[in-house]
Amino acid sequence: MSKLVARELTLAYEDRTVVHGLDLDIPDGRVSVIVGPNACGKSTTLRALGRLLKPRGGSVLLDGTELARIPTRRIARSIGLLPQSPVAPEAITVADLVSRGRQPYQHWWQQWSDEDERAVTEAMARTDVTALADRPVDELSGGQRQRVWIAMALAQETELLLLDEPTTFLDISHQVEVLDLVRRLNHEQGRTVVIVLHDLNQAARYADHLVAMKAGRIVAEGAPAKVVTRELVREVFGLESVVIPDPVTGSPLVVPGAPYSPERTDGRAVHSR
Numbered sequence: 001m002s003k004l005v006a007r008e009l010t011l012a013y014e015d016r017t018v019v020h021g022l023d024l025d026i027p028d029g030r031v032s033v034i035v036g037p038n039a040c041g042k043s044t045t046l047r048a049l050g051r052l053l054k055p056r057g058g059s060v061l062l063d064g065t066e067l068a069r070i071p072t073r074r075i076a077r078s079i080g081l082l083p084q085s086p087v088a089p090e091a092i093t094v095a096d097l098v099s100r101g102r103q104p105y106q107h108w109w110q111q112w113s114d115e116d117e118r119a120v121t122e123a124m125a126r127t128d129v130t131a132l133a134d135r136p137v138d139e140l141s142g143g144q145r146q147r148v149w150i151a152m153a154l155a156q157e158t159e160l161l162l163l164d165e166p167t168t169f170l171d172i173s174h175q176v177e178v179l180d181l182v183r184r185l186n187h188e189q190g191r192t193v194v195i196v197l198h199d200l201n202q203a204a205r206y207a208d209h210l211v212a213m214k215a216g217r218i219v220a221e222g223a224p225a226k227v228v229t230r231e232l233v234r235e236v237f238g239l240e241s242v243v244i245p246d247p248v249t250g251s252p253l254v255v256p257g258a259p260y261s262p263e264r265t266d267g268r269a270v271h272s273r
């Protein structure tokens, strides 16, 4: 059995159920990517996997034990979660925010250690935010801030890492950098990663295991080459597309159907006036 599993997981906000009886095994030591349209329940699911949200029904199990029965500190040492829109404490500096990733390791009898220092320095270097260390987080650009949050999650040094749209706000090279970093952590340190991504092509490139959700249910899961088909894109996103092999990686590349253009009816190109 996987370290982290969901069994018949039902999640709701007040009287509205948004995730329905989900069964999900997160493959150990692999990168899983969750995709699906807006509001289908990706973030809700991820938050429940990280115990930020209590199940309405069913359960999430870590090593076979229900999350609700595990002490918070132990969960925080096992599962790191980067939410979709994290909010930083006012006027906190980059270094201080990243250091908060070490909170699960602090005790009244043991204050900041060399080990904590090493983890923070390393996390900041890996996410390229070392030069920002003394800057207030609320004065950073969206992309810089996003990398600081990722640094905080990395500093937590958990076996499981859950990232909700970690590439939001990042320019294309930083997107690739973050996803490569996640892959490297997975490869070199055997960390289990679950990422929510909107970009299907990135999802197909980086996932070992792809989970496609729609309306609070899993529609398909497995290797990207099996899951990402034009039928799936039509079913999940209601979009016509062509799926071709990615010229660089060979993974499925989704090319959306023809965009609107005024010449479509007679098939001839209209050149600019």
Ligand SMILES: Nc1ncnc2c1ncn2[C@@H]1O[C@H](COP(=O)(O)OP(=O)(O)OP(=O)(O)O)[C@@H](O)[C@H]1O
Pocket: 013, 018, 036, 037, 038, 039, 040, 041, 042, 043, 044, 045, 084
């Ligand atoms: N705190 C909340 N209170 C009430 N309803 C919520 C809350 N958070 C999310 N929802 C609702 O639950 C549903 C699922 O939301 P969720 O954030 O899980 O979607 P998502 O798949 O992550 O979407 P996106 O791609 O836009 O991030 C949506 O209908 C949303 O409006």
Ligand SMILES: [Mg+2]
Pocket: 042, 043, 044, 084, 164
């Ligand atoms: Mg979301």
